[in-house]
Amino acid sequence: MASGKKALFATVMAASVAGMPHMLPAPAYADDYADLLDVLRAKGSLTRHEYDTLLAKHVHHAAQAAEPRAGRPTHVASSGARSGSAHIAHGAESGYEPGIRFDAGASEGDASMRAEDAATRAEASARSAQAAAAALNSGEFVRVAKYVPGKGLTFKAGPININLSGFVNGFYSYNSPAGGRPVAGGVSSGSSGFDSSAVRNGLLPAGFILKMDTVQQGMDISAVLGMYPGLDNAKPSAFNANSGGSPVGLGTAGIDLRQVYMTFGNKDIGTFKIGRDLALFASDAIMNDATLLSVGSTGSNSAPGNTSLGRIGVGYVYADWIPQISYTSPKVGGFQGSVGIFQPLDEFGYADATNPDSTASHFSAGSSQHSSPMVQGRAVYDFSLSDLKVHIWASFLIQHMQALTSQTISANQHVSTMVEAGDIGTKLTYGPFEGVAYYYRGSGLGTTGLFFDGVADNGRKRTSEGYYVQAAYHATKKLKIVGSYGVSNLYLASGENMLAEQGSDVGLVRRNQSEVGAAYYQMTDWLTVIGEYAHTSSAAHGGNKESDNTASGGVMLMF
Structure with a gap:
């Protein structure tokens, strides 16, 4: 580019010389030369710096040419200087940057003035940038962060x-029942005798989560509100919005306000949480369950509630959303721990609630007094071995059950017991393959839900255990195939008889299990199309x- 400009300039100068008399230099007028520079600048052949x-x-x-020389008319030189100076003055008035002046014979001063002007403009630009940044952080402007699929929309209002x-x-x-006899506390609908169709939610209802966070005095602070409405009519009972539905006209859906909490802390001291959120024990079991995004076992399909069961009660006990004060440590070398105190929950006779002849017999004790909180803890460890990613977790739960009551226990006996439970699980990821394995065991924990049928009618604890295994294969970037199998077992307490012999033909659940196969096709960043088959069975202690x-x-x- 530079050589081209030099050639152009040389050509112009050659053309000027060609018109001169042979060996006799003719006077060159300053304004002619300046006009030439103007033409070259206008055509883009010269940059502003080159032009100046x-x-x-x-x-x-x-x-210099204006100085009197021997044999040369003074008026010619002086008129040329005056013409050049006039052109410079005209050019400065018609587009030059403010503050730039040309002083013949003082080119170094001109460069200094240019540098000073550039510094002034840079300083003004910096002040403008600082003012703009201050305005954006003042809360007077709302910005939108870059959207990441699945992470929601984030608006920035000043520091929030x-x-x-x-x-x-x-x-x-x-749902097609395969027949059988009813099981108290079972999750299968096989004994209902009728096929059923439903348009319903899966294991998840709908969810709308609002989160606000900021940083104050080096502390990360956030507040979260999660609303989870269902599609079908609600029929509140013991489980409120999560009870079985009511498929009659003029019904309304239920809203499960299961999340409302705040957090504060930072990466150095860890994070404290106060409010209602997913508990620690068995939380990884449900979060890694593929049926979280599908249906799994339906529970009641003829009168669906807010959610299906997924693999709840057929592989793990539901973690639940519980008021808590908990702490999560900073992550160190892939390890992170959490511990907290939680609102204690009552023992609940789920088998009695699902027994059509519950007046004839009662399977489980209940409770209503709690002098101490429930305590839960969790530890996770993440690491990689070459291309293999490993996630390992373990958690525990302890709660003192007081004032147990039943048909056998009188109100003045003051029977109490300590419930303990623990679990362990892992998720392995290797290329397109994923595998999950999980196991839990509890004493007084019960099955399906926390403390459901965990204590027998005689006040003694029942042991329960369960597990599930799951394999997934990403056939393409959009298509995932999943298969899983899970079992939940509930054993009789010491001194407990076969309760089916106590005047009822309904026995207490001994085992719930299911097999699930599903395909997930991610049509867009937002939409996933799902097809699934599930077989669910229940067995009682009475046969x-x-x-x-x-x-x-x-x-x-x-x-």
């Missing part, structure tokens, strides 16, 4: 981040058995 430099040199040379995320799902489920089959298809939207 050449013009400054021209003025300097014109001034406001994030809105959520999901919506809907499935058509067809009763029942099973059912469910086919489900639907869509999950997450933003």
